[in-house]
Amino acid sequence: MSVVSSGLMGTINGSGVANVVTTGQFTIPLMKRFGYSSSFSGGVEATASMGGQIMPPVMGAVAFIMAETINVPYIEIVKAAVIPAILYFFTAFWTVHLVAGREGLVGLPKSQCPDPWAAIKIRWYLLIPLIGLVALLFSGYTPLFSGTVGLGLTVILIFGAASIQGAGHKALRYLFWVLLGIACTGFIKFGVITFFAIIAVLAAFLLMRGRDGDLLRESIASLAEGARHALPVAIACALVGVIIGIINLTGVAAEFGGQVIAIGQDNLLLALFLTMITCLVLGMGIPTIPNYIITSSLAAPILLQLGVPLIVSHMFVFYFGIMADLTPPVALAAFAAAPIAKTTGLKISIQAMRIAIAGFIVPYMAVYSPALMMQDFSSPWEVVYITIKCIIAIILWGVGATGFLFSRVNILERLYVVIAAVFLVWASPVSDQIGGALAVLFLVWHYLRTKRQETRLQQS
Numbered sequence: 383m384s385v386v387s388s389g390l391m392g393t394i395n396g397s398g399v400a401n402v403v404t405t406g407q408f409t410i411p412l413m414k415r416f417g418y419s420s421s422f423s424g425g426v427e428a429t430a431s432m433g434g435q436i437m438p439p440v441m442g443a444v445a446f447i448m449a450e451t452i453n454v455p456y457i458e459i460v461k462a463a464v465i466p467a468i469l470y471f472f473t474a475f476w477t478v479h480l481v482a483g484r485e486g487l488v489g490l491p492k493s494q495c496p497d498p499w500a501a502i503k504i505r506w507y508l509l510i511p512l513i514g515l516v517a518l519l520f521s522g523y524t525p526l527f528s529g530t531v532g533l534g535l536t537v538i539l540i541f542g543a544a545s546i547q548g549a550g551h552k553a554l555r556y557l558f559w560v561l562l563g564i565a566c567t568g569f570i571k572f573g574v575i576t577f578f579a580i581i582a583v584l585a586a587f588l589l590m591r592g593r594d595g596d597l598l599r600e601s602i603a604s605l606a607e608g609a610r611h612a613l614p615v616a617i618a619c620a621l622v623g624v625i626i627g628i629i630n631l632t633g634v635a636a637e638f639g640g641q642v643i644a645i646g647q648d649n650l651l652l653a654l655f656l657t658m659i660t661c662l663v664l665g666m667g668i669p670t671i672p673n674y675i676i677t678s679s680l681a682a683p684i685l686l687q688l689g690v691p692l693i694v695s696h697m698f699v700f701y702f703g704i705m706a707d708l709t710p711p712v713a714l715a716a717f718a719a720a721p722i723a724k725t726t727g728l729k730i731s732i733q734a735m736r737i738a739i740a741g742f743i744v745p746y747m748a749v750y751s752p753a754l755m756m757q758d759f760s761s762p763w764e765v766v767y768i769t770i771k772c773i774i775a776i777i778l779w780g781v782g783a784t785g786f787l788f789s790r791v792n793i794l795e796r797l798y799v800v801i802a803a804v805f806l807v808w809a810s811p812v813s814d815q816i817g818g819a820l821a822v823l824f825l826v827w828h829y830l831r832t833k834r835q836e837t838r839l840q841q842s
Contacts, residue, residue: 425733534577
C-alpha cells in the first residue's frame with residue numbers, strides 16, 4: 383500500500399521530492415512499524431515517489447510536455463511509458479515482498495485491511511473529472527483543452543455537492559444530479575463555455591444561500607494557489623531556455639554530442655552509458671519538467687543520431703534525469719526521506735538504487751529492443767516476449783539484491799542469479815537462451831533445496 387499511495391500521488395504532483403515529504407509522513411512510519419529497517423523504508427518511499435513521475439497517464443505533467451516537444455500524439459507517449467512503468471513498480475513490490483520473507487514479516491490481517499472498492503462505491507462520482515480528462519486526452523484533444531474540461535467538471539462537482547447539501551428527499555437529490563448532468567451535455571454543442579455558465583449559476587445560488595462563503599473563498603484561494611504553483615514552472619522553463627542557449631552558443635552541446643556520436647558508431651553501449659551519466663548529472667536537484675527539458679535538449683538528439691527511435695531516445699534521457707533524485711551524491715528524494723526515516727540520506731539512497739534497479743536497466747533494454755516501449759515491433763508477440771524476459775530478469779535481480787527467494791540465498795547463488803539476469807538483459811538470442819536456462823536451473827534447484835530443508839525441520 384505504501385508503494386501504491388506514493389506512486390499515485392507522485393504521478394500527479396510533478397515532484398518526487400514533494401511526494402516523499404507528503405506521503406512519507408504516513409508510509410515510512412507504517413513500514414517501520416511492521417519491521418522494515420529505517421533505510422529500507424525510506425528507500426521504498428523514495429523509489430515509489432520517483433516512480434510516479436514515469437507512470438502514465440500524467441507522468442508529473444511530462445507526458446504533455448513531451449507530446450508537444452516531439453510533436454507526437456499523447457497516446458503514443460502513454461503507450462511507450464506504460465510497460466516500463468509497470469515493470470518499475472513490479473520491481474518495488476517484488477523487493478518489498480522478498481525482504482518481508484527474509485525478515486519473517488507479516489502484514490495486517492485481511493479483516494483489518496481497508497476496502498478500496500467500498501470507497502469507490504460510495505464516492506464514485508469523484509472519478510468523473512479524471513475519467514473525462516483521460517478520455518479527452520486519448521481522443522486526441524490537446525492537454526490544455528482536456529485540462530480545462532477536467533477542471534470545469536471538478537468545480538461543478540464541488541459546487542453541485544454544496545448546492546444540494548441538506549436536501550431531505552433522496553428523489554430531489556437524484557433529480558438535481560440528473561438535471562446537472564443533462565446541462566453538462568451542452569458541452570458537446572457549445573464547448574467549454576457550457577461549464578463556465580453552469581459554474582456561474584451554481585456560484586450565484588451558493589451566494590444567495592449565504593452560508594457557503596467559506597467554500598467560495600476556498601475555491602478562489604485554490605485558483606490563486608494553482609497560479610503560484612505554475613509560476614515556478616514558468617520561471618524554471620525560462621531559465622532552462624537560458625541554460626540551453628549558453629550551452630549551444632559556447633559549443634558545449636555540439637562538442638559533447640560529436641564525441642558521444644563518434645564513440646557510439648563503434649560502441650553504442652558506451653555511448654548510452656555516457657549519456658546516462660550526463661543525464662544523471664544534469665538532473666540533480668531539478669524538478670521533473672525542467673529536468674526533462676534540459677536532458678531532452680542536450681542528450682536526446684545524440685541518441686536520435688545514433689539510430690535510437692524518437693520516443694525511446696526521449697524516454698531514455700527522461701528516465702535517467704528522474705533517477706538522479708535517487709542516485710548519490712545529491713539524491714534529493716532520499717535526503718528528503720531521511721528526517722522522516724531517522725537515518726542518513728546516503729543509506730536510503732543505496733537502498734533506493736537496489737529497489738529501483740528496473741529504472742536503470744529497462745531504458746537500456748528499450749534501446750536494443752524498442753518493442754518494450756511498443757515502438758518498431760513487427761508483432762504483438764515481440765512485445766510479450768521482451769516483457770516476459772524483463773519480468774524474469776527483475777525476479778532474478780530481486781533475489782540477488784535481497785538474498786532470498788523461497789529461503790535464504792548465499793553469496794555464490796546471488797552472484798549466479800545476477801549473471802543470469804545480465805544474460806537476459808543483453809539483447810541477443812543466444813544470451814536469452816543462456817539466461818533462460820540458467821534461470822530455470824536455479825529456480826528448480828532452489829525450490830527442491832528449500833523443500834528438503836523444510837522436510838528436515840519437520841522431521842526434527
